[in-house]
Amino acid sequence: MAMATTARREASAAIRPLLAVLGVAGWYLLYHHLLGLSRALTYGLLGLAQGSRLGASVEFFCYDVPKVLMLLTLIVYGVGIVRSYFSAERTRSLLAGRREAVGNVLAALLGVVTPFCSCSAVPLFLGFVQAGVPLGVTLSFLIAAPMVNEVALVLLFGLFGWRVAALYLSTGLLIAMVAGWIIGRLKLERWVEPWVYQVGAGQTGLSPDLMTWTERTQAGRDAVREIVGKVWPYVVLGIAVGAGIHGYVPEGLMASFMGRDAWWSVPLAVLLGVPMYANAAGIIPIVQALLGKGAALGTVLAFMMAVIALSLPEAIILRRVLRPQLIATFFGVVAAGIMAVGWLFNAIV
Amino acid sequence: MVVQILGTGCAKCKKLHEAAAQAVAETGVDARLEKIEDVQQIVAMGVMMTPALAIDGAVKSMGKLLTPTEIATLLRGAVS
Numbered sequence: 001m002a003m004a005t006t007a008r009r010e011a012s013a014a015i016r017p018l019l020a021v022l023g024v025a026g027w028y029l030l031y032h033h034l035l036g037l038s039r040a041l042t043y044g045l046l047g048l049a050q051g052s053r054l055g056a057s058v059e060f061f062c063y064d065v066p067k068v069l070m071l072l073t074l075i076v077y078g079v080g081i082v083r084s085y086f087s088a089e090r091t092r093s094l095l096a097g098r099r100e101a102v103g104n105v106l107a108a109l110l111g112v113v114t115p116f117c118s119c120s121a122v123p124l125f126l127g128f129v130q131a132g133v134p135l136g137v138t139l140s141f142l143i144a145a146p147m148v149n150e151v152a153l154v155l156l157f158g159l160f161g162w163r164v165a166a167l168y169l170s171t172g173l174l175i176a177m178v179a180g181w182i183i184g185r186l187k188l189e190r191w192v193e194p195w196v197y198q199v200g201a202g203q204t205g206l207s208p209d210l211m212t213w214t215e216r217t218q219a220g221r222d223a224v225r226e227i228v229g230k231v232w233p234y235v236v237l238g239i240a241v242g243a244g245i246h247g248y249v250p251e252g253l254m255a256s257f258m259g260r261d262a263w264w265s266v267p268l269a270v271l272l273g274v275p276m277y278a279n280a281a282g283i284i285p286i287v288q289a290l291l292g293k294g295a296a297l298g299t300v301l302a303f304m305m306a307v308i309a310l311s312l313p314e315a316i317i318l319r320r321v322l323r324p325q326l327i328a329t330f331f332g333v334v335a336a337g338i339m340a341v342g343w344l345f346n347a348i349v
Numbered sequence: 350m351v352v353q354i355l356g357t358g359c360a361k362c363k364k365l366h367e368a369a370a371q372a373v374a375e376t377g378v379d380a381r382l383e384k385i386e387d388v389q390q391i392v393a394m395g396v397m398m399t400p401a402l403a404i405d406g407a408v409k410s411m412g413k414l415l416t417p418t419e420i421a422t423l424l425r426g427a428v429s
Binding site: 087088089092115117119120122123124126127128130195199200201202203204206222226320 | 356357359361388389391392393394395396397398399408409410411412413414
């Protein structure tokens with residue numbers, strides 16, 4: 001029986017690259033015909049009138065839902081494979097004893113590719129700090145990891161285009177680097193709970209380098225099942241709300257209070273965003289529709305960054321290792337960075 | 350042997366605990382399940398990504414929700 005299993009495994013290993021090529025080709029074909037398909041469905045099959053409000057909403061929905069879900073699946077799969085090359089331990093050893101500035105830049109970049117879940121924020125913080133990663137460098141990592149994530153980038157790319165996605169990626173990284181560097185310069189170690197420095201972090205001896213290619217593609221599939229499986233209802237719901245706004249809310253309605261002329265809209269967006277705890281998937285499609293109706297890009301991006309990067313649950317989790325003064329400074333510096341980005345975009349885009 | 354589930358009480362940690370219980374029952378291995386929820390102990394074992402699974406103090410998996418089948422393989426490996 002063991003031999004039969006081995007033979008089957010070898011056979012499926014041979015077929016797998018072929019399936020992967022076919023899968024990508026099929027994905028590409030479908031993706032490029034989505035607009036036509038969604039129009040055929042809306043105006044042909046469902047018989048809605050072209051130019052009607054309902055027609056506009058339904059077409060928007062039928063086009064954006066499959067588009068975003070297809071992009072999400074492909075990117076999450078790829079990122080899952082890339083992340084199998086990075087582990088929290090490897091990132092820690094790359095950052096340990098690193099000088100500030102260089103450390104902050106590296107930490108923010110590694111925050112994007114290292115697997116991260118907000119429930120691991122405390123063990124990660126302890127593991128980093130106890131191994132000698134400077135406080136500000138650790139915080140650069142903890143800002144970048146949730147804010148610049150693949151779901152946010154895919155949604156921005158799918159709904160706003162590559163320019164906005166690239167702007168989000170680069171300014172998100174910049175905020176993480178600069179905010180962590182400022183906190184490091186302020187020498188706030190006294191506001192870390194004292195017990196944090198009294199104990200040492202251990203080593204597991206597990207090595208991610210020993211994974212086979214099959215295990216890495218398995219990690220990609222696991223990521224798709226886990227992430228896409230979790231966020232798809234938010235995507236569908238978010239795009240449904242967005243589609244409603246797209247068809248029914250008059251042009252320019254948002255311009256009056258989310259437009260670029262209202263300077264106070266940026267801090268207001270950040271203030272509204274911080275207590276909200278939503279994932280990128282649910283928030284972006286709504287935000288897209290707002291943007292289409294005259295809200296300014298900077299205001300919208302600031303709102304999104306505040307929702308994803310700063311949240312009350314995160315503050316409560318970090319309270320176990322950080323004094324309230326440090327949490328307040330952390331939130332204050334990051335919020336200031338987000339506002340700066342909001343104003344910058346409103347001024348230049 | 351002791352199968353340790355390391356996690357600070359998130360939803361995934363509970364699922365991993367259930368999967369481990371199922372794997373122990375299915376393999377019939379003489380193992381006791383133990384939850385490790387103290388963050389300091391988790392970090393002292395070298396774990397930064399939860400949930401993690403350890404057998405007799407040796408960490409076998411981190412930041413992953415293993416299936417009962419995967420845990421069963423780890424259990425058999427630890428027995429032999």
